[in-house]
Amino acid sequence: MVYAIEVEHIYKSFGNLKALYDVSLTVDEHTITILMGPNGSGKTTLINVISGFYKPDSGNVIYKGKSITGLPPHKIYKAGLARTFQIPALFLKLTVLENIMVARTEKKGEGFRSCLFKNRWVDEERQTAEEAFKILDIVGLSHMWDKQASVLSGGQMKLLELGRALMTGAETILLDEPISGVNPSLAHDIFAKLVTLRDNYGITFFIIEHRLDIALGYVDKVVAMAFGKFVVSGSPQEVTSDRRVIEAYLGG
Numbered sequence: 001m002v003y004a005i006e007v008e009h010i011y012k013s014f015g016n017l018k019a020l021y022d023v024s025l026t027v028d029e030h031t032i033t034i035l036m037g038p039n040g041s042g043k044t045t046l047i048n049v050i051s052g053f054y055k056p057d058s059g060n061v062i063y064k065g066k067s068i069t070g071l072p073p074h075k076i077y078k079a080g081l082a083r084t085f086q087i088p089a090l091f092l093k094l095t096v097l098e099n100i101m102v103a104r105t106e107k108k109g110e111g112f113r114s115c116l117f118k119n120r121w122v123d124e125e126r127q128t129a130e131e132a133f134k135i136l137d138i139v140g141l142s143h144m145w146d147k148q149a150s151v152l153s154g155g156q157m158k159l160l161e162l163g164r165a166l167m168t169g170a171e172t173i174l175l176d177e178p179i180s181g182v183n184p185s186l187a188h189d190i191f192a193k194l195v196t197l198r199d200n201y202g203i204t205f206f207i208i209e210h211r212l213d214i215a216l217g218y219v220d221k222v223v224a225m226a227f228g229k230f231v232v233s234g235s236p237q238e239v240t241s242d243r244r245v246i247e248a249y250l251g252g
């Protein structure tokens with residue numbers, strides 16, 4: 001089977017701090033996988049390594065069978081792998097629609113956007129706007145299209161970040177805490193949208209999230225880390241009942 005993502009023996013230190021120590025894991029295509037672990041266990045660092053924002057000290061990152069280790073973020077985006085940030089990285093002075101439109105990349109003829117817009121021949125600006133509106137529909141923000149991004153709630157900002165990732169044409173999306181600080185009803189809504197995107201468009205998600213009470217009801221697989229190391233992976237039930245995982249949380 002081809003994995004969406006394979007991480008092999010990744011090491012990453014900051015000075016004396018071993019943020020990632022021999023981390024290996026896989027993410028299956030067309031699934032939702034959660035990466036869990038106590039604060040400071042290296043989750044965001046791992047996403048930074050996968051998405052090219054940090055270079056690993058050693059080890060490999062493979063995306064759909066091809067090495068992307070050490071490539072800069074824009075090349076990794078172009079390959080179809082996008083990410084969001086723990087603190088949303090939006091253009092706060094631009095409108096919701098503009099935030100989506102500027103996320104468009106050069107990638108053509110492939111990916112999620114082309115599923116929506118087969119064989120269209122309209123001028124580029126108009127096509128970009130049409131695509132952006134379609135994506136706003138999917139993430140549930142079309143009623144806010146002309147609002148400045150700064151007026152969005154925390155949950156809406158997370159949705160806009162997801163929309164921006166979709167607009168890059170991504171087939172695999174890394175999400176860093178998509179429901180942190182989001183009210184429970186919108187948080188369920190966000191995870192239900194991810195399920196729809198997996199089922200209808202085959203998108204793969206690798207998600208860091210602490211709010212397991214909500215997230216685990218929607219995911220296919222869980223990977224647990226602690227102290228910069230991989231601990232265990234499996235079904236939500238297997239991982240959350242694993243003694244090493246429980247100890248990592250109680251000990252933290």
Ligand SMILES: Nc1ncnc2c1ncn2[C@@H]1O[C@H](COP(=O)(O)OP(=O)(O)OP(=O)(O)O)[C@@H](O)[C@H]1O
Nearest residue numbers: 014017019037038039040041042043044045046086
């Ligand atoms: N750029 C950096 N420079 C120095 N230390 C860093 C850097 N990035 C992360 N760290 C350290 O690496 C360790 C792992 O941090 P990381 O942000 O990956 O944890 P996390 O699992 O995402 O935690 P949280 O759940 O709190 O977001 C922490 O001790 C953190 O302080």
Ligand SMILES: [Mg+2]
Nearest residue numbers: 043044045086
């Ligand atoms: Mg983090």
